[in-house]
Amino acid sequence: MKKKILIGLGILSLLFMLIGAYVIVTVDRATSRLDHLVKLHQVEILREHLLLQIKRVQSDLAWSGTRYASGVDTIVSHGLQMGKGIDRCFLCHHSPQVTEGLVDLKRQTESYEDFLSHVLTLEANRVRREAEKDEAIRRGQDLIAKVNGIIALTSRNLESNTRAVFRQIAITKTMLFLLIAVGPVILMTLGVLFTRALTRPVNTLLTATRRLKGGALDHRVEGLKDEFGELATSFNEMAGSLKEQMQKMQRTEQMVVVGELAAGLGHEVKNPLAGIKAAVNLLSEELTLNREDQDLFSRIVEQVGRLEALMKGFLNFAKPPKPQWERVSVNEVLETTIDFYLVSHRPSSQAFGGIDIQKSMGDGLPRTMADPMQLQQVFLNLFLNAGDAMSNGGTLAVKTLYDAPADSIRIEIRDTGPGIDPEIMGRMFSPFLTTKPKGTGLGLAICRQMIERHGGSVGAENDPAGGALFRIVLPVKRGEEEVKATW
Amino acid sequence: MKMLLLAFSLCAVLAAGCARQETAAPPSSPPEMTLLIGLTPEHNIFKQIRRYEPLADYLSEKTGVRVTLKVLTYRGNVIDNFQSLKLDGAFFGSFGYVLAHAKQGVVALARPEYPDGSSSYHGVLFVRKDGGIRTVRQMKGKRLALVARATTAGYLFPMIFLKRAGVVNPETFFREVYYAGAHEGTIDDVLDRKADVGVSKNTVYDRFAAENPRIGRELLILGESDEAPENALALRKEIEDSVKGKLVDALIAMHADPEGVKVLKAFGARRFIATTDTDYAPVMTYARELGIDLANFRFPAEE
Numbered sequence: 001m002k003k004k005i006l007i008g009l010g011i012l013s014l015l016f017m018l019i020g021a022y023v024i025v026t027v028d029r030a031t032s033r034l035d036h037l038v039k040l041h042q043v044e045i046l047r048e049h050l051l052l053q054i055k056r057v058q059s060d061l062a063w064s065g066t067r068y069a070s071g072v073d074t075i076v077s078h079g080l081q082m083g084k085g086i087d088r089c090f091l092c093h094h095s096p097q098v099t100e101g102l103v104d105l106k107r108q109t110e111s112y113e114d115f116l117s118h119v120l121t122l123e124a125n126r127v128r129r130e131a132e133k134d135e136a137i138r139r140g141q142d143l144i145a146k147v148n149g150i151i152a153l154t155s156r157n158l159e160s161n162t163r164a165v166f167r168q169i170a171i172t173k174t175m176l177f178l179l180i181a182v183g184p185v186i187l188m189t190l191g192v193l194f195t196r197a198l199t200r201p202v203n204t205l206l207t208a209t210r211r212l213k214g215g216a217l218d219h220r221v222e223g224l225k226d227e228f229g230e231l232a233t234s235f236n237e238m239a240g241s242l243k244e245q246m247q248k249m250q251r252t253e254q255m256v257v258v259g260e261l262a263a264g265l266g267h268e269v270k271n272p273l274a275g276i277k278a279a280v281n282l283l284s285e286e287l288t289l290n291r292e293d294q295d296l297f298s299r300i301v302e303q304v305g306r307l308e309a310l311m312k313g314f315l316n317f318a319k320p321p322k323p324q325w326e327r328v329s330v331n332e333v334l335e336t337t338i339d340f341y342l343v344s345h346r347p348s349s350q351a352f353g354g355i356d357i358q359k360s361m362g363d364g365l366p367r368t369m370a371d372p373m374q375l376q377q378v379f380l381n382l383f384l385n386a387g388d389a390m391s392n393g394g395t396l397a398v399k400t401l402y403d404a405p406a407d408s409i410r411i412e413i414r415d416t417g418p419g420i421d422p423e424i425m426g427r428m429f430s431p432f433l434t435t436k437p438k439g440t441g442l443g444l445a446i447c448r449q450m451i452e453r454h455g456g457s458v459g460a461e462n463d464p465a466g467g468a469l470f471r472i473v474l475p476v477k478r479g480e481e482e483v484k485a486t487w
Numbered sequence: 488m489k490m491l492l493l494a495f496s497l498c499a500v501l502a503a504g505c506a507r508q509e510t511a512a513p514p515s516s517p518p519e520m521t522l523l524i525g526l527t528p529e530h531n532i533f534k535q536i537r538r539y540e541p542l543a544d545y546l547s548e549k550t551g552v553r554v555t556l557k558v559l560t561y562r563g564n565v566i567d568n569f570q571s572l573k574l575d576g577a578f579f580g581s582f583g584y585v586l587a588h589a590k591q592g593v594v595a596l597a598r599p600e601y602p603d604g605s606s607s608y609h610g611v612l613f614v615r616k617d618g619g620i621r622t623v624r625q626m627k628g629k630r631l632a633l634v635a636r637a638t639t640a641g642y643l644f645p646m647i648f649l650k651r652a653g654v655v656n657p658e659t660f661f662r663e664v665y666y667a668g669a670h671e672g673t674i675d676d677v678l679d680r681k682a683d684v685g686v687s688k689n690t691v692y693d694r695f696a697a698e699n700p701r702i703g704r705e706l707l708i709l710g711e712s713d714e715a716p717e718n719a720l721a722l723r724k725e726i727e728d729s730v731k732g733k734l735v736d737a738l739i740a741m742h743a744d745p746e747g748v749k750v751l752k753a754f755g756a757r758r759f760i761a762t763t764d765t766d767y768a769p770v771m772t773y774a775r776e777l778g779i780d781l782a783n784f785r786f787p788a789e790e
Binding site: 072073076079080083113114116117118120121122123124125128 | 534560668681
């Protein structure tokens with residue numbers, strides 16, 4: 001965004017500079033043209049003046065020798081002014097072609113001066129004097145014709161020049177008016193675009209904040225870039241974290257309720273159940289019962305046992321035991337659990353085709369501080385769930401690996417069962433959720449509780465290839481200090 | 488209130504002081520002296536005046552005497568009318584000076600010395616190469632272009648040349664005798680076949696020949712005169728000696744002054760040198776040979 005703002009300011013500055021430069025250049029050019037035009041007119045005046053001077057000398061010459069003749073001094077003065085007039089032309093013209101023409105004109109003027117001087121100084125008979133005078137007048141007329149020709153030509157050029165200059169000035173004026181009219185529009189458009197580019201992300205973030213405040217913790221900000229994109233990412237992370245914390249808080253509240261309930265049940269249900277169980281056992285031993293009554297007593301004891309197991313799990317969930325920390329190898333714990341699972345639980349499935357165990361234990365897994373019993377309980381729970389899901393047989397794949405950048409151990413347990421119902425996917429680890437007829441709905445909830453008490457996380461998803469996949473991430477803790485710091 | 492009155496009074500006094508200062512007359516300076524100097528035409532009169540203008544300006548600046556120029560055309564009795572033309576002096580040709588000295592008592596002061604070291608000139612008599620004239624005898628019935636009666640090269644010399652060849656009366660010997668009024672004019676006329684015989688100063692002839700190759704190709708010099716002093720500045724005898732001295736000093740020292748050197752270069756001279764009446768001895772000799780009474784020399788009236 002910073003870069004965009006800088007680019008925007010740069011574009012605006014450049015635009016201002018370009019407009020300013022254009023205005024300066026066009027005004028300067030127009031001034032130069034006008035100045036040139038004024039000079040051309042001045043030159044035109046000079047030429048007209050020169051023509052007048054020549055005509056004046058011609059007049060002096062024509063009247064010479066008569067009673068109306070001007071004095072020699074006057075004629076000389078007029079002749080000298082004529083010479084200066086032609087010299088002044090050289091101050092203005094510089095192009096070689098024009099200079100050549102002027103040199104020719106000057107030569108002709110000097111020749112005219114020669115004849116004029118000759119007429120003025122000649123002392124001869126009338127015929128010669130008249131002949132010289134006629135020749136001088138002829139030269140003068142030639143000179144006048146030449147200057148007239150130049151004036152006519154330059155007048156035409158001057159007229160076309162003047163028209164061209166005024167045309168250019170009119171174009172310049174139109175362009176300046178357009179700039180004055182269009183310039184602010186362009187600047188305003190750019191200003192609006194830049195403002196929108198700035199305010200739109202801010203508005204998006206503001207809306208997201210308001211929605212978050214309204215409880216929409218799943219709302220995420222999308223489509224922002226640059227610094228605003230980073231801000232949106234932080235916002236989304238914050239929203240995710242907030243949701244997680246909210247869920248934790250909810251679970252904590254649930255735990256408090258469950259704890260209180262468990263405590264009550266412990267006193268109010270567990271003891272009577274123990275009494276019921278002892279009484280039923282005593283009665284079944286002391287009474288002579290037929291086979292049907294014995295079965296009935298056995299079912300009562302069995303149901304009471306189930307109630308006790310439920311209460312035990314319930315108490316475990318409500319008041320979990322404190323982990324007994326020691327440095328363990330996750331691979332070893334898994335191996336032990338698999339062995340135990342194969343010995344104690346696998347036969348029940350073998351009847352339906354058996355469960356194949358595939359192990360892919362990662363090398364170089366570091367030992368980590370953990371409660372091996374609790375880890376075993378978690379792994380066994382997941383194995384049992386997988387076994388239940390594969391009632392017709394299948395493959396249970398166990399994989400471990402060390403994620404060095406995150407310094408954590410990842411455990412994946414995959415089955416080839418029907419997978420997890422998408423409807424309950426989000427509530428998989430909630431207490432009392434079960435799909436089994438005899439389940440308590442506390443197994444996965446306790447698993448997550450234990451893993452989280454180890455500072456890790458557990459998640460479930462459906463494998464695209466089929467079956468369910470559980471991922472456990474355990475951060476590596478290398479000593480008591482780390483445990484104390486995080487627990 | 489007292490302070491206000493005091494301030495007002497002070498302002499009034501200052502204002503009065505200022506007013507007196509503004510109306511005070513500027514210090515009077517002596518009236519500027521002006522000398523009107525005539526120029527006898529060697530060249531076209533316009534060229535002549537352009538050539539001398541920088542020199543006049545220089546002299547004005549260096550001497551404090553305003554020097555103005557006036558072109559003389561030789562037409563009529565310029566020498567006799569020297570007073571009526573209100574001239575204070577002139578750059579005279581040699582015979583012009585001799586006449587003016589004899590008639591008006593003008594005094595020669597200085598004349599230019601050219602880059603080749605010469606400060607004099609001689610007259611040349613020339614004809615067209617294709618005109619068939621090689622002797623004075625062949626000039627009979629032709630047209631003679633002189634410069635002016637008050638010139639050595641343009642009048643005295645050809646008169647002597649013709650007299651020595653036996654021509655007593657040129658007016659009848661030639662079909663036409665006229666005065667072109669400038670040395671350039673005679674050269675142009677012979678070159679353009681308006682005259683058959685012409686005379687001029689060699690300095691003008693040589694300068695013209697350098698500019699126009701036709702002169703070397705088409706003209707032929709048949710005679711040359713003795714040397715005469717170049718055009719010199721001469722002033723009326725009534726002009727104060729101090730003024731004459733200033734002018735002479737300025738002219739003589741020109742070549743030592745960088746500004747003067749520039750003016751000399753434009754003028755076409757190396758320096759100015761002092762001139763005395765003895766320099767005009769050859770002209771006096773010519774005049775005597777022709778029997779001219781300088782003091783009573785008459786200029787014929789115009790036709």
